[in-house]
């Protein structure tokens with residue numbers, strides 16, 4: 001084995017406007033070069049309390065059981081699904097996007113039976129369909145995706161959905177990966193029993209420590225399980241030794257990621273959660289006005305528009321890869337194409353956290369106009385940019 005010659009780390013300068021990761025605030029980057037302390041150091045134990053308090057603020061919850069899970073969003077997702085699903089239980093999952101399918105796959109691995117409540121990709125679940133699925137399957141758990149990143153769809157009527165589940169004594173799991181810290185989301189007020197998220201979307205933090213919260217009722221179910229959780233690493237009844245009062249070793253916390261998450265959450269608290277939701281609506285609203293005035297349409301309807309992830313329909317015949325490559329190669333801007341039922345039909349443009357700034361949106365709208373004209377699409381790039389500027393000036 002020869003000694004590899006590997007050059008210095010020099011990632012290109014990108015503007016991250018895709019489905020995540022988003023731009024990271026310099027304060028968060030700086031926090032990651034802070035010297036390590038041990039994961040059981042008394043100062044780190046205090047810092048854990050701070051992170052938990054900040055997470056409760058962002059989740060809008062008083063849940064004691066609020067922690068950052070070691071790993072990316074899929075780890076906190078699997079912690080929620082795996083701990084709340086006992087073998088043989090039925091779990092109702094959404095069929096209107098990519099992440100509902102991932103949820104179903106996790107349910108199966110936990111020994112549960114997933115059943116789908118369907119809606120077309122790009123539309124939210126209809127409460128009547130959820131009620132009908134409850135009547136038919138009587139599920140033990142109901143999971144839904146509040147912000148479906150694959151389709152740019154926000155699930156409205158959340159309190160209505162949780163009420164249906166609670167009438168049937170089921171627990172509700174919410175995926176808020178692409179809404180937490182960017183789009184209105186309220187755990188306690190909306191009656192959500194467990195919610196999970198990730199660091200690299202609207203919290204604008206590098207991936208690695210992922211928010212999770214469970215109500216007392218949800219945690220009681222976890223602690224009363226008949227069979228142990230199939231994942232040793234994500235077993236919340238064991239993890240409570242570390243994140244609960246004992247602060248005893250379970251696994252080594254990703255200390256640097258916890259520092260980063262703390263700083264990212266501090267930025268949210270300084271801005272104020274409601275002001276942050278409003279900023280996302282305002283800045284993404286300019287993006288939306290820009291692409292619409294250019295002659296394009298957003299895929300989801302206005303009532304379920306998701307400011308943090310804008311799924312923009314491409315004109316017929318336009319190759320999404322050509323547009324995405326032009327944005328990356330000529331402008332250094334990252335966006336993504338469609339997934340699943342929307343593959344080839346849409347561009348997915350993120351407007352999350354530190355990326356959600358007026359200057360970034362004007363840059364994106366101008367570059368998108370350039371990319372579309374370059375590939376021969378009929379759009380009015382100037383009108384798009386003018387509309388985005390006007391919206392920001394309102």
Ligand SMILES: *Cc1c(COP(=O)(O)O)cnc(C)c1O
Nearest residue numbers: 072073074099147149177178198
């Ligand atoms: C990104 C995402 C996930 C998974 O998060 P990872 O950090 O990629 O593991 C889950 N659900 C939704 C809605 C997401 O957007």
